[in-house]
Amino acid sequence: MTENTASKPDTFSFTITGKNGAARTGYVSTPRGRIRTPAFMPVGTAATVKGLYFNQVKEAGADVVLGNTYHLMLRPGAERIARLGGLHRFMGWDGPILTDSGGFQVMSLSSLRKMSEEGVSFRSHVDGAPYMMSPERSVEIQGLLGADIQMQLDECVKLPCSDEDTERAMRLSLRWAERSRRAFELQPKGRAIFGIVQGGASRTLRVESAQALADMDFPGYSIGGLAVGEPQEVMLEMIETVEPHLPSTKPRYLMGVGTPDDLLESVARGVDMFDCVMPTRSGRHALAFTRFGRINLKNARHADDPRPLDETSECPAMRDYSRAYLHHLIRCNEMLGSMLLTWANTHYYQQLMAGARAAIAEGRYADYMAQTKEGWARGDIAPWQG
Structure with a gap:
């Protein structure tokens, strides 16, 4: 942005x-x-x-x-x-x-x-x-x-x-x-x-x-x-x-x-x-908000996942660090894990509002809501299989 x-x-x-x-x-x-x-x-x-x-x-x-x-x-x-x-x-x-x-x-x-x-x-x-x-x-x-x-x-x-x-x-x-x-x-x-x-x-x-x-x-x-x-x-x-x-x-x-x-x-x-404190507080508690919905980096299924939270994001925290690395940081109580997830969440909330502004201006807010919620419900289309 x-x-x-x-x-x-x-x-x-x-x-x-x-x-x-x-x-x-x-x-x-x-x-x-x-x-x-x-x-x-x-x-x-x-x-x-x-x-x-x-x-x-x-x-x-x-x-x-x-x-x-x-x-x-x-x-x-x-x-x-x-x-x-x-x-x-x-x-x-x-x-x-x-x-x-x-x-x-x-x-x-x-x-x-x-x-x-x-x-x-x-x-x-x-x-x-x-x-x-x-x-x-x-x-x-x-x-x-x-x-x-x-x-x-x-x-x-x-x-x-x-x-x-x-x-x-x-x-x-x-x-x-x-x-x-x-x-x-x-x-x-x-x-x-x-x-x-x-x-x-x-x-x-x-x-x-x-x-x-x-x-x-x-x-x-x-x-x-x-x-x-x-x-x-x-x-x-x-x-x-x-x-x-x-x-x-x-x-x-x-x-x-x-x-x-x-x-x-x-x-x-x-x-x-x-x-709201939700994006920052959630980041400190290992929860990421993404276009795929919520991702809990405490979960063991992320331990071997080389994918970033969202490879299309403009946010480095979303794009440049693997889920395996974020999971590792959280499990080791490294403060960098909380910092990166807070950064990712703060960016996502701003991205959500920027999308809303554009959709309202173009007269397609209902479609924007539906598509965003569909993305949350769908989640990762192809979860990492290892």
């Missing part, structure tokens, strides 16, 4: 260049460059995409990466990063950066957390130190980091969840959205903040959340609280429920999703942006 070399505007905007059913392609413009959509954002939790150099991330085709507010707040600290010139300079990435609000990690990682109207108080999972995260503090931290796209603070509940807890969290998230929006007004021109639709698996609550956020006129909208334990069909139903109530002229970001199949199905329902 070629590097994104489009001119850099002074403001944040979203342009749709093609539609095919509900699927759409275009770009998000930021002062640090364009994000081609549909886009998958590699996750750089602690100012690094685990196992990769940033030139590998860019050469794979990524226009934007995600940073994690919670982890960066704890280590090395937002104020320290600001003193060192901001997150872009700190980690050596010159493209756009999106940061989450930190709310999900507070809920999932922190001990002794306590919710209130003001925010959430919690103890660090690192050293037990006490912290308070309010909507205003979350936006302040993201501003200190210098994030181009920021998220409102919200409360994300795990599914299944009681109707009472789901409604309470949704309404609290709406009040926090208003406060986050006001706090963001102090940030420099060219940055953007997204509202986050909540409501669990309730169609009624999801619609109410989406409509209320649309009235607040955010530059973009996220769909949160999915891929947290519910079946894929529930996730897709919630996307279909929310999509008609979000402004068609603003980008839509499905948070924390997901598998290649999740991405294809969600693009078909009008989603523009994604992030």
Whole structure:
């Protein structure tokens, strides 16, 4: 893939260049460059995409990466990063950066957390130190980091969840959205903040959340609280429920999703942006995503297989190393094995999105989905026989 070399505007905007059913392609413009959509954002939790150099991330085709507010707040600290010139300079990435609000990690990682109207108080999972995260503090931290796209603070509940807890969290998230929006007004021109639709698996609550956020006129909208334990069909139903109530002229970001199949199905329902740790985490656990489907390099059947993961791939990790070698690295716990598979997966996810963009522009997205899924189902047509 070629590097994104489009001119850099002074403001944040979203342009749709093609539609095919509900699927759409275009770009998000930021002062640090364009994000081609549909886009998958590699996750750089602690100012690094685990196992990769940033030139590998860019050469794979990524226009934007995600940073994690919670982890960066704890280590090395937002104020320290600001003193060192901001997150872009700190980690050596010159493209756009999106940061989450930190709310999900507070809920999932922190001990002794306590919710209130003001925010959430919690103890660090690192050293037990006490912290308070309010909507205003979350936006302040993201501003200190210098994030181009920021998220409102919200409360994300795990599914299944009681109707009472789901409604309470949704309404609290709406009040926090208003406060986050006001706090963001102090940030420099060219940055953007997204509202986050909540409501669990309730169609009624999801619609109410989406409509209320649309009235607040955010530059973009996220769909949160999915891929947290519910079946894929529930996730897709919630996307279909929310999509008609979000402004068609603003980008839509499905948070924390997901598998290649999740991405294809969600693009078909009008989603523009994604992030997930799956390609990097799977790479560290010996799982490769390819046009043949998933390949588990732990399996002994790969020990004598001289073929690469995909000889037609542009990615060296896919093309230049045998499955036998990758299997050997994994069995010996050599870090190079995890690095190569992470590189391969990151490239495959970008390739999948590039294919989606081209297919939407040419009006053949349904065919692209069907052909891609057929390739996964078929797998290796001629498995290595030795």
